[in-house]
Amino acid sequence: MPHGIPPACERFRVQFRFRPCPAIGPQAKYLFFGTFRIKRTSKGEESIDRVNCVRTWEVKVKVFFSQFRVSSLLAFLLLATQGTFAQSEGWFRAGTGLGDANKPRLAIADFAPRADSAKSHSTLFTQLVRDDLQFSGILELASPSFYPPQAPSVPAELKPAVWIDPPTNANFLGFGNLTESTAEVAIEAWLYDVRSPSSQAVVGKVYRGAPTDVQVRKFAHQFADEVIGKLSGGLPGVASTQIAFVSSRSGSKEIWVMDYDGSNQRQLTTLKSISLTPRWSPDASRIAFTCFAPSAGLTSAQICMYSLDTGKLVSFPRFRGTNITPAWSPDGTQIIFSSSMQGNPELYVTDTSGGRPKRLTNANGASMSPSWNPKTGQTVAFVSDRGGTPQLYLMDSDGTSATKLDLPDKGYVIDPAWAPNGQLLAFSWRRPNDNYDIYVMDAASRQLVELTRDQGRNERPCWAADGRHLVFESTRGGTRQIWTMLADGSQPRQLTTSGHNESPNWSPK
Structure with missing residues (x-):
């Protein structure tokens, strides 16, 4: 029996997942636990082999390994989880617009x-x-x-x-x-x-x-x-959109943009220092980002603004302390960001000219990486370590009613990103003894799917305007690069190859 499978009669906790496995065949579905699969051979024999496949639906169960055969375990799991998988598939595919069995x-x-x-x-x-x-x-x-x-x-x-x-x-x-x-x-x-x-x-x-x-x-x-x-009944296509990202290929971390398929990559900024976390404005005319450029007089991290219309940086106030991770309101009139201007890193909101920043959070811990719900404009997702480790929180856009999004396991949770429908939330989660991977949650029901697995670090997801695609950064090829995929985790595509590339953000149009 392969290493990692507990001996008979030992009680243990294990994660089971189902998903079509492209490595074996598009019509074959397998039961996964850890990085193993149970399969039936052409002769009817059962075996357990290692496999690396993307795993989507998950449920945690406790089982007893006794002297029953693998087929008995499979039958047990099917009976115990059939409704869970069906429910997950329904809400997730309805939320992303994918999964129609009768595609034209x-x-x-x-x-x-x-x-x-x-x-x-x-x-x-x-x-x-x-x-x-x-x-x-x-x-x-x-x-x-x-x-x-x-x-x-x-x-x-x-x-x-x-x-x-x-x-x-x-x-x-x-x-x-x-x-x-x-x-x-x-x-x-x-x-x-x-x-x-x-x-x-x-x-x-x-x-x-x-x-x-x-x-x-x-x-x-x-x-x-x-x-x-x-x-698609009028839902937008995204083939004409662009992706902003950070690249070090010129010798320093600068803001770049490219077509959605990775073509036409071009550099925007020339600060010759460190630029991070680009965020498109809702009308795609500007990109807000984090910049640190001592040569330009920026001795601490600040919020910078780049105009696509003029091809130049736009004036934005410099605040005390460290100022990072900007995010736009859905109507493009406000920016929320993390700042230590009053000591502790907290979330502040200001108009797009940077006037009169208003403090939104006040907690014993850092708050950062805000994401404004694009559908309602009433909710902000963000990351805070106020409980000891980075976790996801939701709050009203005025800073009230902050609540933690509880997940079914421990670990570090970062990079929240709302889907255009305002229902689904993508994020990066590093579970205990694991790498960062991309997950999607229904914010109302707390149902959860995992999109990446066993393929390096996968972080900073961002939705396309159609709600059917995600862009993210991954080390699956050895270096940090930009990838896209359908929102169900299928059809992953690498967009960048030169230098280190990170912090992708998909344009709204």
Whole structure:
């Protein structure tokens, strides 16, 4: 028996989790305890093997290992936890907008180049649209290997039947064409419901701009967002959004931004010191962040502001003490931050010009990392060690009614981030004898799911505007880098590779 499995008749505590395991097969579900799995072989034999899979739903139970077989344990657990798993799946997937069993199936035909000069950009446009749709989480993308040999480039060439039939089995078809000169690229793009071919195009767009990779990427993301918006009932796509983050690749920690898929990475600040915790304003015109730059006269950590419109720092008052972790109010008129201006690190709120800061907390311990509920504007989540270790707390936006969010285990809890719906709260939790991992909690019911596991340190989650994606930092590849994933923990994607990268924050639009 593998190391770590208790001997027979020993009473012990163990965590059980279910999740489809991509390492074995998308349809196979296994019972996990620790880093082991129980599986049945093709010959009906049972075995226990090590496995590293993301684990999502969890329940803690106490069991007695006696002389029963593994199958008896499995039967016991299924009986004891069936309702718990179903309930968890329901609230979590309803809260994220993921998990519809009847996802529309799309095919995206190769966009046709009208001349050899357009071939490169037609390939780029096609691939980006497919990537964006695949990562949307709300649809199923048919593999191009299943497509018929002839694809339309304009609506007059559309033959719906060949796209409906197996193996494509599409509900919708995206297609179009590109024309390119030395001065301009023109892209015609359509989405049709091939099962209702007599109807008008679901999406029909013409894009014109400079014939550059950056511009073609922008158009591809815009078209993908149009498709996602139509098929999700108006919920936004995020392919055209950006992610702000901190990178040390230039020799000091500076604020950078990149497209949501990791392309077009560019440096914003040049303070040549330490910049941390960037936070987009609700209108995406400014980024508030923590900065420490003695060369610029900042001898203690202060709140700094960067304008995307001017490409320059915006004046913001300097307060006494250490001032860190800014967060915007949902209407963009206020900023809440942690400051030691009166001695103990407490939370303060001020208008966006920094005038008349008002103290919100007064506790025997530090308070920091606030996150303002974007839906209600009435609740703030934050971290405080007033009880001895960093834990999550909720309070009203005026500082009253502070309450601790109790979790089912000990450890350090940091980095709260509200989902756009104002119901779910993502955070980082380092449980005893474990690494930091990303969790999501329903703030009302306190139900909990774990999104990362056994893959280094995973911290600082931030939601995309669609509530279906998260960005976070992780050391799973050895160095600290920026990753994204669907909000159920699937489809993790690494966005950065150069230098150390941390503190990601997803733009609201």
